[in-house]
Amino acid sequence: MIARVAVWEPMPEDDRDWVLEAAAGVPGVHASYHLVDPATGNGLSVAFFEDEAAAVAARQAIAKRAEEIGWHDMPHPAPASETIYQVMRHA
Secondary structure: OEEEEEEEOOOOOOOOHHHHHHHHOOOOEEEEEEEEOOOOOOEEEEEEEOOHHHHHHHHHHHHHHHHHHOHHHOOOOOOOEEEEEEOOOOO
């Protein structure tokens, strides 16, 4: 299992449910979370995947949904950083 952690400074304030919904329909996606620090507005996107292929498929599903809803028609911030981790233990 792998995890993708993206750091947002700040976390986009728009409705991000479409991102989670697009990823949820992909086989091998275990969970996705958006976290925000209410004091700073900074946040994290954390997602867990069975393997790299599932992560790539989720990214493609999100990109497809972004195109469908016109997400790229307006400028939006990108994550400050994005890291892929190998999950060593989980419950």
